[in-house]
Amino acid sequence: MGHFPRLLGYLKPYKKRVMLAVTLLLCITFTPIVLPKLIAYTVDTALPRRDVHALTAVFLAIIGLYAFRGVVSFWLNFTIGWLGQRVVFDLRFQSYRHLNRLSLAYYDSRQTGKIMARLMGDIDFIQQMISGGFVTFLADMLSVAAILAVLFSMQWRLALVAVAGIPFYVINFKLFIRHIRPLSMELRERWDAMLGVLQEKLAGIAVVKAFAREEYEVERFVHTVRENFDIGMKQMRLNRKLGANAQIIRAAFTGIVLWYGGALILRRQMQIGDLLAFNALVNQLYDPAVRIVDFNVTVQWTIAAMDRVFETLDTLPEIVDDSGAIPVRQMNGRVEFEHVTFGYEKGQPVLHDINLKVEPGEVIAIVGPSGAGKTTLVNLIARFYEPAQGRILIDEYELKKVRLESIRRQISIVSQESLLFSVTLRENIRYGFHDASDLQVLQAAKHADMHDFIMSLPYGYDTKIGEEGIKLSVGQKQRMSIARAAITDPRILILDDATSALDSKTEANVQAALEYLMRGRTSFVIAHRLSTIMNADRIVVLDQGRIVEIGTHEELVAAPGVYQTLYNEQFRSAQEQQGIQALLA
Amino acid sequence: MRNFLRFLKEVRTYWRLLCIIACLTLVTSAASLPPPYLIKILTDSLLPSAIQQHKPTHLPQIFLAYVLLASLGALAGYWLTYSITLLGQRFKMDMRRKLYAHMQTLSLGFFEKSQTGKLMSNITNDVATLDQLISGGFVNVLQDSVTLIAVLFLLFHLDWKLALAALSVYPVYVLNYLVFIGRIKNTSADVREQREIIYGDLQEKLAGVQVVKSYARERSEVRAFSGETRSLLSLNVRANTLSTALWTLAEFIGAIGTAILLWYGGMQVMRGQETVGTLMAFYGYIGGYLYQPTLRMIQLNDQIARTNAALWRIFLTLDTQPTVSDTPQAKPLPTIQGNVSYNDVWFEYQQGQPVIKGVNLKVKAGEMIALVGPSGSGKTTMVNLLQRHYDVTEGSICIDGHDLRAITLSSLRRQVGVVIQETMLFNTTIRENLRYGRLDATDEEIEEAAAIANIAHVIQAMPRGYNTRLGEDGVKLSGGEKQRIAIARAVLANPRILILDEATSALDSETEALIQEALDRLMAGRTSFVIAHRLSTIVKADKIVVMERGMIRETGSHAELLTQGGIYAELYNQQFKAALEAQHEAAAVQAAEAG
Secondary structure: OOOOHHHHHHHHHHHHHHHHHHHHHHHHHHHHHHHHHHHHHHHHHHHHOOOOOHHHHHHHHEEEHHHHHHHHHHHHHHHHHHHHHHHHHHHHHHHHHHHHHHHHHHHHHOOOOHHHHHHHHHHHHHHHHHHHHHHHHHHHHHHHHHHHHHHHHHHHHHHHHHHOOHHHHHHHHHHHHHHHHHHHHHHHHHHHHHHHHHHHHHHOHHHHHOOOOHHHHHHEEEEEHHHHHHHHHHHHHHHHHHHHHHHHHHHHHHHHHHHHHHHEEEEEOOHHHHHHHHHHHHHHHHHHHHHHHHHHHHHHHHHHHHHHHHHHHHHHOOOOOOOOOEEOOOOOOEEEEEEEEEOOEEOOOEEEEEEEEEOOEEEEEEEOOOOOHHHHHHHHHOOOOOEEEEEEEEEEHHHHHOOHHHHHHHHEEEEEOOOOOEEEEHHHHHOOOOOOOHHHHHHHHHHOOOOHHHHHHHHHHOOOEEOEEEHHHHHHHHHHHHHHHOOOHHHHHHHOOOOOOOOOHHHHHHHHHHHHOOOOOOEEEOOOOOOHOOOOEEEEEEEOOOOEEEOOOOHHHHHOOHHHHHHHHHHHHHHHHHHHHHHHH | OOHHHHHHHHHHHHHHHHHHHHHHHHHHHHHHHHHHHHHHHHHHHHHHHHHHHOOOOHHHHEEEEEEEEHHHHHHHHHHHHHHHHHHHHHHHHHHHHHHHHHHHHHHHHHHHHHHHHHHHHHHHHHHHHHHHHHHHEEEEHHHHHHHHHHHHHHHHHHHHHHHHHHHHHHHHHHHHHHHHHHHHHHHHHHHHHHHHHHHHHHHHHHOOHHHHHHOHHHHHHHHHHHHHHHHHHHHHHHHHHHHHHHHHHOOOOOOHHHHHHHEEEEHHHHHHOHHHHHHHHHHHHHHHHHHHHHHHHHHHHHHHHHHHHHHHHHHHOOOOOOOOOOOOOOOOOOOOOOEEEEEEEEOOOOOOEEEEEEEEEEEEOOEEEEEEOOOOHHHHHHHHHHHHOOOEEEEEEEEOEEHHHHHHHHHHHHHHHOOOOOOOOOOOOOHHHHHHOOOOOOOHHHHHHHHHOOOOOHHHHHHOOOHHHEEEOOOOOOHHHHHHHHHHHHHHHHHOOEEEEEEOOOOOOOHHHHHHHHHHHHOOOOEEEEEEHHHHOOOOOOOOEEEOOOOEEEEEOOOHHHHHHHHHHHHHHHHHHHHHHHHHHHHHHHHHOOO
16 A cells, blocks of 8 residues: 555646546536436426426426536546546656666566566556546545435435345445456466467477477367366356346346335325436446445555556666766776676676776687676676676776766677667667768678678668568678677777677678777677687686686697687597698698 | 358357357347336326326336346346357357467468467457457347337337437437547557557567667667657547547437437426326436447447458468378378488479579488588578478479378478477476477486486476476576477487587587587487588588588588588688688697797
8 A cells, every 4th residue: 555645646746637637526426416306306396287497497407417517527537538648658757767777687687578567557557547446436436425315315214225235236246256356367367378378389380390299289279278268158157147146136126116115105205206216316326336345456456556666666776877977088998807706696606806907909809618707797897787896997987986878888789699679770770879970870881791781672771670671680680780889989899799690601701890890999709719709819718707817819729728628629620620631632 | 251251151150059149139138128118107107196096006016027027137148148158269269279270280481471479369369359249249239239129119109209309319429429439440549559669669678678778878768768658648648538528428419318308208298198107218218228239230330340351361371271281192101211312302482583403412321411501502491391391392302212292291200300590499397398309208218318418417407307497487598508408309209310400509619519429429320411500510421511502512521522622621711711820820839849
């Protein structure tokens, strides 16, 4: 319940509109009571007296009443709708802005789908609660109170009899809904599970076919669908039973009211018009009563949704600029690690006591088995994470004490998985540098050996990629992300296995582009293929989070160690064959 | 329309249920009609004038009628809903099975052309749309038309002048609906579109958050998002305003109708031409039995349009013929040795663009073949043809002398194992994933296979061992680990012919070395086809096949090809040039030191 006042806080800027909505709501609740009373007046007074003026008055009253009701309810609904949408907008905007502030560590432990569900589904639910649930609850309470007051003032004994039906109605609902809701939930879960299986097996159809498992898969699918079928039928049966009981309860009590009311009329304690009005009013009590009783469930769901949304908003970004952080305008590109220790989870350090000094313009190759901490090391340079101990300096500034944005704009990363966005090729390249001219885009594409391919497309640089556009091969994607990095003219360049997906011919082309790109910039290169990194100024060998060797290729290969082993393994067969070749020659 | 007729044919299977539904509909409609008429009887008998004349009042009878009608309505309603749900669920189940089973028979080419999401929506959404028409639209229309006709008949029968007066606003009511609903639909479509734009954008930017952060583009992303959400806000407000206007006006028009009814009916009563009870019955019927059914019938139009689109997509899938299927006289392939021959094979994905051009290749049982060549040269197509994911355009492929087209697909694929570049594992336990290779494998066999693929120690180190779930809510495996599980899966299948398509590309050299020996063990005694970019992994092949633009350019062992000095030698030198040079230097340094 703690988040409820906080949600109300989102309504505060729109206090006037909220007040307006409440006032309009008060104006409108009494209108449904008037029509039955007017009919009672017609039947009991106007008609027996043959009073044409009274009849005309009733005619005008109905039109006037509904004209009034129309204007007020339109205004009310508009105001409420606007309020709901506005709060959604504010919440969503705030959440998204906050999500962009959160560090990578937040995303590592969460699935994109779940974050999206919060941003879209949960916030929508809150909106429904504001414009739907809340208002309906308020309106229901008011109209139930008003109707009860009118009923008891008209004929308190008949009112007692009529109201007696409502507890039965509510209890019937409560009894069944307790069993129906879990079924609905189960149905949804099963449905999701079915979608999951479908998605997986259709995306992985190559595996299904490779193992000739088509029949098995169809059988399993039918089984899942049948389970859904059974639960769906069960749920329907409960639903209908609830409905049937409700129908009978209402009819029975209408019958009783008419019977007892009729008896009262015969005793001249009531008039027929009043009985008709009475009957109409009682019928307006049942559904609001159920909604009021069920309101706490809606509240619970909303609170759950709010909890999730506010949890996101309350997560503190791990990496924020200090209040005194200064922007670094033009850096030279010196990087220094001083006793840096880092782990993604406490007590499990991935990097131990890293010391490394890199001069501007140096090319550093980082080598080591998978899990050695290579990617982590370069991620620390871009300050995606904060070292647990020690510090990182760029030029003479401590990374922690400068404006994050100013640093990242001067660092470019080309990573293993090339993530491109579903926009045009031009916009993708320009993502690195918003103000780049078309000529700069073209040059960047040329450096990445993409220009010729792009020009061969009918729409050239304006070709869209992704769902609606063309599909790029893994190699083309990688070259696109190289072009994107090239256009930023970074001082520090990080290549994280950037050429792993390219075949050797393309790699040779791209390699030239990369070498051009690295010229004059501090570069960190991670690669498995030793042939791509032998030109580095220095090679850093990482093993289990520690730097075990540093030196040039010649130095490292000459001394026994991790690098020599790695090198020999990869090239053993090459060496053997070289021997054969020498013999043949 | 043709689709529609075909759809009706599909529905015809359920004619028995449909008849029951029609009968029950009549019963429920009939049971819902009398209450306003009961009110008429009650009112007329309880008017002051009637009481003075001591007319009979029928109070207990009216009470009983209410209860009995409600019970009848509830009972019939229960069975009606039951039958409708049964019909809908049956239809959905049968349709989904049909679609999914059909998709499974389709060849790989079909799936490469269609997006998974679209196929899924075929099975889920499109089928649900059809069901909505059957169990929603049709049944409602039946019920509504019965009710409408009965009520109109009753009203005109009671007093046709009063009926005309009461119905005077009816056309305006419908018109109001028609005027607004078009705009509302357009706005809702805009809302949906805008939501999808935001959704897609969000999905991409959240999944690619690392890129956003690397380029320090957070602020501009937030700005863009704010713009898109603001458009959504105004669209939503517009949609809300339109529908509020529609229903507010509708209520007002209805109220005018009531006012006219009361006034004109009241005059009639005063003139003694009508009873108060009839007036009240009119009031009840007009308010509760006319407007909703009319609107629902108008809505059916839409539903049919939507269904048509869904029908078209469903039949499109069902009408797609598998390009590869068993011929009627196909025989199961007996246990094979593994001799493979490509005899003048031509193949094209699209007519006139051959991808494989006259390939001849003979492979003896147990041989290891390495396929080498630039990307796009047809290596993967070669092995896809061997698994018969596609049929050759010309020529033939034979295994042990059996033409692939003369044997059943499943018997072929059971004996051909594949480990592909993009490892596809399923979101279930590791054990289940491994067992996919052979459904009846025992736990011991599974563990043995894992050991062969050098993955057993990794699995055992996990807290739940072989019962660890992969994917979504389970552990995440590295690329190399996934690959090794895929290899273990192939080991279990124990195929006679093995295809490795870039199977070791995601492994670092240390892991690769580990796995290479596993693969060597696996390949021993089996015919194997290996595609790899790394030459070091394939120098051991018995035969290296160098492909270029769909043709075999060179065939021979590593040593033979190097001495030929052709494409292979060039590839080899390119990849290893630097290594070789460094090797030379190192040797020279060592020699100098020694000297």
